[in-house]
Amino acid sequence: MKKVVLVYSGGMDSSVLLYDLIHQGYQVSTFSIFYGQKHQKELAVAKKFASLLSLQHKLADISNLSDIFGNTSLVANHCEIPDGHYEEESMKETVVPNRNMIFLSLATAWAISIGSNKIAYAAHSGDHAIYPDCRNEFADAMNEAIQLCDWNSVSLVRPFVGLSKAEIVRKGVELEVPLEQTWSCYKGLDVHCGQCGTCIERREAFYLAGVEDKTKYSSSAPSLKFLVANNWRV
Amino acid sequence: MKKVVLVYSGGMDSSVLLYDLIHQGYQVSTFSIFYGQKHQKELAVAKKFASLLSLQHKLADISNLSDIFGNTSLVANHCEIPDGHYEEESMKETVVPNRNMIFLSLATAWAISIGSNKIAYAAHSGDHAIYPDCRNEFADAMNEAIQLCDWNSVSLVRPFVGLSKAEIVRKGVELEVPLEQTWSCYKGLDVHCGQCGTCIERREAFYLAGVEDKTKYSSSAPSLKFLVANNWRV
Numbered sequence: 001m002k003k004v005v006l007v008y009s010g011g012m013d014s015s016v017l018l019y020d021l022i023h024q025g026y027q028v029s030t031f032s033i034f035y036g037q038k039h040q041k042e043l044a045v046a047k048k049f050a051s052l053l054s055l056q057h058k059l060a061d062i063s064n065l066s067d068i069f070g071n072t073s074l075v076a077n078h079c080e081i082p083d084g085h086y087e088e089e090s091m092k093e094t095v096v097p098n099r100n101m102i103f104l105s106l107a108t109a110w111a112i113s114i115g116s117n118k119i120a121y122a123a124h125s126g127d128h129a130i131y132p133d134c135r136n137e138f139a140d141a142m143n144e145a146i147q148l149c150d151w152n153s154v155s156l157v158r159p160f161v162g163l164s165k166a167e168i169v170r171k172g173v174e175l176e177v178p179l180e181q182t183w184s185c186y187k188g189l190d191v192h193c194g195q196c197g198t199c200i201e202r203r204e205a206f207y208l209a210g211v212e213d214k215t216k217y218s219s220s221a222p223s224l225k226f227l228v229a230n231n232w233r234v
Numbered sequence: 235m236k237k238v239v240l241v242y243s244g245g246m247d248s249s250v251l252l253y254d255l256i257h258q259g260y261q262v263s264t265f266s267i268f269y270g271q272k273h274q275k276e277l278a279v280a281k282k283f284a285s286l287l288s289l290q291h292k293l294a295d296i297s298n299l300s301d302i303f304g305n306t307s308l309v310a311n312h313c314e315i316p317d318g319h320y321e322e323e324s325m326k327e328t329v330v331p332n333r334n335m336i337f338l339s340l341a342t343a344w345a346i347s348i349g350s351n352k353i354a355y356a357a358h359s360g361d362h363a364i365y366p367d368c369r370n371e372f373a374d375a376m377n378e379a380i381q382l383c384d385w386n387s388v389s390l391v392r393p394f395v396g397l398s399k400a401e402i403v404r405k406g407v408e409l410e411v412p413l414e415q416t417w418s419c420y421k422g423l424d425v426h427c428g429q430c431g432t433c434i435e436r437r438e439a440f441y442l443a444g445v446e447d448k449t450k451y452s453s454s455a456p457s458l459k460f461l462v463a464n465n466w467r468v
Contacts, residue, residue, distance in 0.1 A: 070347030097346035112331035113304030141378035148372040
């Protein structure tokens with residue numbers, strides 16, 4: 001059976017990719033990382049999906065290393081998660097230095113150990129705006145390095161690289177993914193805040209896909225009507 | 235001042251590189267990793283050298299992840315460190331899956347956080363025989379990926395890539411590195427065992443360099459004369 005290790009955050013994109021890979025006949029093992037992110041709620045979601053689908057799941061805890069990441073607001077307690085659209089300057093505070101390389105390097109080690117020759121992650125076409133390590137060129141170089149890191153052939157695949165987040169929502173509907181159960185919000189409260197960068201991106205994706213968003217948002221979140229009227233600026 | 239983060243094991247190669255970088259006028263920050271290796275003694279050596287030279291030093295502890303590395307004998311308690319020359323088949327047990335990519339990805343994150351735009355490691359020309367992630371092509375791909383992982387330019391340097399281990403010993407002598415205080419042995423006992431792969435490689439390097447080896451080896455280690463007569467097979 002074709003085997004793949006999926007870097008799995010419990011978010012919408014990687015959850016849809018998970019269902020897509022299973023649909024394609026892969027035996028998927030899911031790999032999640034706790035790096036000290038305030039929204040560790042996503043990890044519980046990841047575990048829940050893996051358990052629901054009876055998949056081998058591994059959580060790598062590198063939260064003790066959070067000081068090597070400096071002052072990113074996703075991790076550092078003294079930095080607040082900014083509200084607003086991903087395109088805004090303030091969102092750069094959410095960049096975690098070299099996060100993707102660290103995730104991929106650990107996932108690759110595990111893939112080699114369990115005899116899986118593919119590593120997948122859910123990079124998509126809207127990803128690279130503020131994150132340097134979401135660029136195609138970065139992923140291409142990582143794929144090169146991953147292919148050379150073992151004597152056996154291992155490779156990195158990004159099946160969603162040509163899709164927008166709205167297209168991922170549509171694919172999720174086709175594959176009957178319970179999208180409302182996936183977790184995006186950086187704040188990691190009881191429900192999605194509805195106004196941080198990743199919540200705005202999520203809401204916009206449902207809107208652009210023409211799909212009803214059943215996610216539960218905080219009662220203080222701006223309304224969809226307000227967001228549309230304000231071009232997704234909060 | 236030119237800044238560099240050195241991936242620093244406390245071994246001979248990276249210790250010589252440390253002195254070499256300082257000699258070249260770099261402000262060096264040293265980065266060591268505890269990945270569950272039995273020879274964690276090397277980490278105490280790394281810390282001692284960093285302290286001696288008044289350098290910023292960081293130890294990243296990922297030993298809780300040792301299960302993602304599978305059955306490598308460097309980590310797994312039920313696997314014994316094999317004796318013998320690196321070229322022997324049994325040495326493959328000492329391969330830690332994707333170790334270099336993990337080390338470099340973490341060191342790069344720290345380098346970005348502390349505003350250093352160079353990451354150095356002591357890969358040398360004799361390194362690649364059994365370790366896939368010591369190949370030049372691997373390091374070239376990693377350099378590509380590292381250059382793209384941040385908006386600022388960060389790069390990977392391997393100043394010793396053209397040197398043999400014997401040449402590193404000679405350089406160490408020139409730079410007055412206390413070579414006998416560096417740590418290589420995979421077994422991590424009180425003194426170097428003198429017969430595991432990395433001890434044999436160390437002893438051979440001193441011999442080929444024509445430099446007296448002041449390292450203290452176990453009394454049960456094979457003699458230099460025996461090793462030379464047996465072509466470095468134990």
